[in-house]
Amino acid sequence: MSTDAPGQLFVISAPSGAGKTTLVKELVARRPDLRFSISYTTRPQRDGEVDGRDYFFVQSDDFARMIEAGDFLEHAEVFGNHYGTGKAQVNSLLYDGHDVLLEIDWQGAAQVRENLPECRSIFILPPSLAELERRLRGRSTDSEPVIQRRLGEAFGDLGHWQEFDYAVVNDSLTSAVAALTDILNGSGLAHATGQPGVRSQAEAILQRR
Ligand code: 5GP
Numbered sequence: 001m002s003t004d005a006p007g008q009l010f011v012i013s014a015p016s017g018a019g020k021t022t023l024v025k026e027l028v029a030r031r032p033d034l035r036f037s038i039s040y041t042t043r044p045q046r047d048g049e050v051d052g053r054d055y056f057f058v059q060s061d062d063f064a065r066m067i068e069a070g071d072f073l074e075h076a077e078v079f080g081n082h083y084g085t086g087k088a089q090v091n092s093l094l095y096d097g098h099d100v101l102l103e104i105d106w107q108g109a110a111q112v113r114e115n116l117p118e119c120r121s122i123f124i125l126p127p128s129l130a131e132l133e134r135r136l137r138g139r140s141t142d143s144e145p146v147i148q149r150r151l152g153e154a155f156g157d158l159g160h161w162q163e164f165d166y167a168v169v170n171d172s173l174t175s176a177v178a179a180l181t182d183i184l185n186g187s188g189l190a191h192a193t194g195q196p197g198v199r200s201q202a203e204a205i206l207q208r209r
Pocket of ligand 1: 013103
């Protein structure tokens with residue numbers, strides 16, 4: 001994949017329950033030039049989800065064929081299902097001059113950073129571990145075993161925040177959207193993971209439960 005496209009690629013990752021989806025929707029609403037990449041997944045479609053809007057829902061053998069054909073910029077297994085970002089879609093958006101947002105897990109983010117080092121990656125942290133658990137439990141669609149598994153995975157995912165260029169705490173929608181907007185505008189230095197303030201805030205969140 002070429003790296004001289006006029007658009008900028010942003011990658012957002014967060015543990016399940018950190019509120020990432022709401023943030024991403026807000027950002028896309030505020031930045032009409034920003035495009036959200038629609039992922040492919042083998043996960044079953046949930047109520048209210050639309051094929052081609054929320055995801056491209058595909059069968060496992062189709063997904064495997066796409067891997068074989070090199071169609072993915074990145075792909076990963078998350079909660080037992082496969083997810084991937086279509087290379088062609090992202091490439092054409094970037095060449096059209098759009099900034100593009102990928103909302104993917106940390107494994108996929110690591111692959112994108114390797115393939116396209118000029119991307120900017122952002123990790124969303126929950127305000128606390130207790131709040132993360134509360135949000136995960138609040139999802140009526142999930143059964144207790146699913147919640148337990150998601151909690152375990154979410155706490156594990158949090159350990160990857162330092163691999164990202166930026167970290168944003170989703171304590172309030174307004175402040176998190178403001179921080180993300182700064183990052184998208186190229187003025188997000190205060191949120192860089194190397195900043196001592198960001199580091200101590202993240203460490204405090206990860207220690208408290
Ligand atoms: P959900 O099934 O709840 O929509 O998403 C589950 C997880 O899969 C989330 O962490 C989400 O960020 C991640 N995910 C969604 N699309 C992709 C993708 O294209 N690639 C990767 N690596 N992860 C994805």
